Amino acid sequence: MVVRRPGSYVCGLDAAMDVVGGKWKVLILWALAERSCRFGELRRLLPGVSEKVLAAQLRELEGDGVVVREVYDEVPPRVVYSLTEAGVLLNGALAPLGVWGKEFVLPRLREVG
Amino acid sequence: MVVRRPGSYVCGLDAAMDVVGGKWKVLILWALAERSCRFGELRRLLPGVSEKVLAAQLRELEGDGVVVREVYDEVPPRVVYSLTEAGVLLNGALAPLGVWGKEFVLPRLREVG
DNA sequence: CAGCACACTCACCCCGAGGTAACCACCCAC
DNA sequence: GTGGGTGGTTACCTCGGGGTGAGTGTGCTG
Numbered sequence: 001m002v003v004r005r006p007g008s009y010v011c012g013l014d015a016a017m018d019v020v021g022g023k024w025k026v027l028i029l030w031a032l033a034e035r036s037c038r039f040g041e042l043r044r045l046l047p048g049v050s051e052k053v054l055a056a057q058l059r060e061l062e063g064d065g066v067v068v069r070e071v072y073d074e075v076p077p078r079v080v081y082s083l084t085e086a087g088v089l090l091n092g093a094l095a096p097l098g099v100w101g102k103e104f105v106l107p108r109l110r111e112v113g
Numbered sequence: 114m115v116v117r118r119p120g121s122y123v124c125g126l127d128a129a130m131d132v133v134g135g136k137w138k139v140l141i142l143w144a145l146a147e148r149s150c151r152f153g154e155l156r157r158l159l160p161g162v163s164e165k166v167l168a169a170q171l172r173e174l175e176g177d178g179v180v181v182r183e184v185y186d187e188v189p190p191r192v193v194y195s196l197t198e199a200g201v202l203l204n205g206a207l208a209p210l211g212v213w214g215k216e217f218v219l220p221r222l223r224e225v226g
Numbered sequence: 227c228a229g230c231a232c233a234c235t236c237a238c239c240c241c242g243a244g245g246t247a248a249c250c251a252c253c254c255a256c
Numbered sequence: 257g258t259g260g261g262t263g264g265t266t267a268c269c270t271c272g273g274g275g276t277g278a279g280t281g282t283g284c285t286g
Contacts, residue, residue, distance in 0.1 A: 009222070012215030013139050013207060019218060020210075021134060023244070026126050039263055053244055055264065065221065075253060076262035086217045093209035094126060097133075100206040102125030104199045105132060108178065109122070136274070152233055166274055168234060188282060189232040 019064045019090070022057050024049050026094060029083070032067065033091045036082035066090050132177045132203070135170045137162050139207060142196070145180065146204045149195035179203050 009015040020026055024046055031037060031045045043054055058081060061067040066087035072078040083091065122128040133139055137159055144150060144158045156167055171194060174180040179200035185191040196204065 009214075009219065010140060011143065011211060012213070012219055013143065013211035014214075015218035015222075016210045016214030017133070017139055019214070020130070026130055027123060030124065030126065040261080050245055050247095051264070052246085052266090056244085065217070071263095074262095077252085077264090079263060090213055090217070093213040096206040096209055097129045098124060098126035100125070100203055101122075101127075101129030101132070104178065104202070105128035106122065106125055109128075153231080156233095163275055163277095164234065165236085165276085169274085184233095189284085190234085190282085192233060 016090075016093070019061075019066065020094070022060065024054065024057050025061060028054075028057060028061065029066070029087065029091050029094070032081060032083050032087070036080050039079050039081070042081065061087075129203075129206070132174075132179065133207070135173065137167065137170050138174060141167075141170060141174065142179070142200065142204050142207070145194060145196050145200070149193050152192050152194070155194065174200075 009018075020029075027046055028042065031042060037045065039054070039058075042058075043049065043051065046054070058067060058069065062069050066084055068082050068084055070080045070082070072080070122131070133142075140159050141155065144155060150158065152167070152171075155171075156162065156164065159167070171180060171182065175182050179197055181195055181197055183193045183195070185193070
């Protein structure tokens with residue numbers, strides 16, 4: 001999270017930004033939108049993330065009610081992460097932002113270098 | 114900005130998050146969506162922001178092409194900030210996220226404390 | 227003359243998100 | 257027994273976003 005103004009949000013938007021404002025969170029959501037993933041799968045899907053940070057961001061997303069963590073008591077242990085209904089809707093709410101970025105940010109990167 | 118992975122975005126979404134990922138940026142955009150504002154007006158509309166940070170975030174938003182800065186060479190100096198077309202569209206793209214936050218985050222704050 | 231408003235800039239500091247690396251317990255394959 | 261894969265935790269460190277406060281130059285007001 002970037003801001004964390006606990007309980008002092010001006011509007012729904014900065015509250016949502018708080019849920020989504022972590023270096024890897026939108027990427028995690030995007031990955032889980034396609035299908036539920038195990039920890040190691042997510043790790044491989046997000047090149048560059050460290051185990052510590054991935055675990056932390058997943059726990060925050062879980063605490064914010066957008067991700068569920070299911071533990072299967074097997075050996076070797078198996079943990080599956082998936083989106084809650086709120087998570088699916090959050091992804092939908094993020095979609096227009098993704099379109100905007102693709103249309104207005106990515107082209108600027110090319111023209112600058 | 115929170116992340117700034119210069120030129121190495123995975124998708125449009127994290128590129129957009131980079132534009133919008135600053136403590137006050139969505140609030141600035143929200144304020145400017147209603148009407149263009151002078152520096153001091155923005156300062157008063159965002160209680161808690163410091164002049165330094167407000168100036169910095171405005172300059173980043175300007176650099177990202179979502180805000181225009183118009184200087185009127187008068188005395189006392191007058192500087193007016195407004196949204197570009199991209200800025201207006203960005204605000205529109207953020208709207209669903211605001212709705213989601215209002216629906217899923219703000220209620221949780223009440224039930225927790 | 228003092229003080230304030232304008233729109234900043236500059237120097238300095240702080241804290242926490244995120245990175246690094248080691249370690250854990252358990253099991254399987256070689 | 258050594259290495260790898262499972263899903264983590266812990267301690268330590270870095271870096272920079274953001275906060276604080278002072279300075280800037282001009283002109284109006286009290």
